[in-house]
Amino acid sequence: MAHYTVVVMGVSGVGKTTVARALADRLGLPFAEADDFHPPANVAKMSSGAPLDDADREPWLASLRAWLGERERRGTGGVMTCSALKRSYRETLRADATGTFFLHLVGSRELIQERVGRRSGHFMPAELLDSQLADLEPLAADENGAELDVGPAPAVLVERAVALLDGA
Template identity: 80%
Template sequence: MAYSTVVVMGVSGVGKTTVARALAERLGVPFAEADDFHPPANVAKMSAGTPLTDADREPWLRSLGAWLGEREKEDSGGVMTCSALKRAYRETLRAGAPGVFFLHLEGSRELIEERLGRRTGHFMPPALLASQFADLEPLGAGENGAVLDVQPTPEELVDRAIEVLAAR
């Protein structure tokens, strides 16, 4: 399989990090957690329960696109987590990495709320989930990507992701 850059996307709590880490390991490519690229001011806002604005996100998204673009230039591939909720955000990522593939993990609001309620040690409070669902723009026509329901186990999701990537 050709090496790809992949963004595992979706609202907070869908399992982006779990799936993306396992996918990167299976593919033998670098992994990056988009949250690690946030500047301290963004983390402080989210920790206080304040949703980020598009202006807050723009430099962060450009840095993510640059990381993905470097993986494309090196032909090393790479897997990154990023909510990438709006098409405009995905376009910013694509500007840095034209070949990026978006793997959208989706599940019911009830399931995601339950998962967030069990999660500890993350700066994204469950109270912001509603704003994420409100902002979510599903993958549209012409977007390089696929949607996976999060009901299966992470291992099954990675198997399915590998199948989807191999088929494209």
């Protein structure tokens, strides 16, 4: 079996964690939730309703890059969630794991807003969705990855993701 290194990306509320956990289980790969790598100051800032800036994200992205690089070096592969909103962030993430595949989950603003509004116990307030959408730079044609619309059930998305990975 191939050992993929995958980042499931997109704005808050698209289902990154649900899809990434299921994909990791389906492929038998290690899983990491990027939110768990945020330093306390970042969590406090987002919890207060303030968006992170690039300086806030720098050490967080470095930690994620190290995790991905270690999975690639060991040959174990892995699946990680990460908003990866900007191309520069994705370039940082793949710096030590050049084969990383970015699976960009996309959906209408209305659907995503509805999902964010239903969540409880998450530090990312719904008010920050607009700032994420403003920052989002979709995958470019020369980036290793693909978009998936989040309308279908997670199990369907996982099977579509596996097909995309097998074709990559």
